[in-house]
Amino acid sequence: MKPSGEAAAAAAPGAGPWDECFEAAVQLALRAGQIIRKALTEEKRVSTKTSAADLVTETDHLVENLIISELRKRFPSHRFIAEEAAASGAKCVLTRSPTWIIDPIDGTCNFVHRFPTVAVSIGFAVHQELEFGVIYHCTEERLYTGRRGRGAFCNSQRLQVSRETDLSKALVLTEIGPKRDPATLKLFLSNMERLLHAKAHGVRVIGSSTLALCHLASGAADAYYQFGLHCWDLAAATVIIREAGGIVMDTSGGPLDLMSCRVVAAGTREMAMLIAQALQTINYGRDDEK
Ligand SMILES: O=P([O-])([O-])O[C@@H]1[C@@H](O)[C@H](O)[C@@H](O)[C@H](O)[C@@H]1O
Ligand SMILES: [Mg+2]
Numbered sequence: 001m002k003p004s005g006e007a008a009a010a011a012a013p014g015a016g017p018w019d020e021c022f023e024a025a026v027q028l029a030l031r032a033g034q035i036i037r038k039a040l041t042e043e044k045r046v047s048t049k050t051s052a053a054d055l056v057t058e059t060d061h062l063v064e065n066l067i068i069s070e071l072r073k074r075f076p077s078h079r080f081i082a083e084e085a086a087a088s089g090a091k092c093v094l095t096r097s098p099t100w101i102i103d104p105i106d107g108t109c110n111f112v113h114r115f116p117t118v119a120v121s122i123g124f125a126v127h128q129e130l131e132f133g134v135i136y137h138c139t140e141e142r143l144y145t146g147r148r149g150r151g152a153f154c155n156s157q158r159l160q161v162s163r164e165t166d167l168s169k170a171l172v173l174t175e176i177g178p179k180r181d182p183a184t185l186k187l188f189l190s191n192m193e194r195l196l197h198a199k200a201h202g203v204r205v206i207g208s209s210t211l212a213l214c215h216l217a218s219g220a221a222d223a224y225y226q227f228g229l230h231c232w233d234l235a236a237a238t239v240i241i242r243e244a245g246g247i248v249m250d251t252s253g254g255p256l257d258l259m260s261c262r263v264v265a266a267g268t269r270e271m272a273m274l275i276a277q278a279l280q281t282i283n284y285g286r287d288d289e290k
């Protein structure tokens, strides 16, 4: 079923203080998805950022500028944290002001290779609390939404996480992150090996952290962990997972720190703790200290 803004709004009935912002996010995600879907098959100008594996295209910039300019027109007092602005030096500071946290294309490496696992992610926080998240799987036309206290949905289907607590019965998702030096790769592979030694059914890397986190929210996977993602990968997906009944926390087992570039998420706290206890830390610094 094609997603629509009306379906997303109808899926979470009842007026709320941020309805207008939520509906703007939905419409912009759908519009961005059309641009990304069209550009997927076209020639691209590709640049690198923090590593040879950390790619960016003109479409990332075009989509991010479109989203921010449209939101600034409608909500001039709001603040923005966005991936490509941060790459150009903008500070990632989450204040108590209404703040949009944007990843214009999540899965840019997939996008460059025309691998159809790409999303646009728009999160929204007020008083430093995540209020809603919108993630649009551009090629499958799946609109994932979550609003604090009002449930999580894919198109108009309510989402519910897996209730699995046994790691030996779990499908675990992760992502590689942009660092490719030998020490980081050794730790990344060691973490994957630890989970396979613990008899996890499988470990999957799909190239988009936001869509992997949406799969978790839909119950199609039991856990997710990563070192090397960012607040714009996490913001929208965190609301969606929590509203689907899941847990999103720090890799230490403590509360999520949106700026820490690391996460463990799962359908149950038991599963999340089993994952966290198995992991060796890979240091990627903090978004708010770059
Ligand atoms: O850059 P992008 O495509 O928005 O986001 C990507 C993340 O979704 C992925 O989890 C991570 O491993 C990549 O390094 C990259 O950060
Ligand atoms: Mg991106």
Ligand SMILES: [Mg+2]
Pocket: 103, 105, 106, 107, 209, 232, 233
């Ligand atoms: Mg991303």
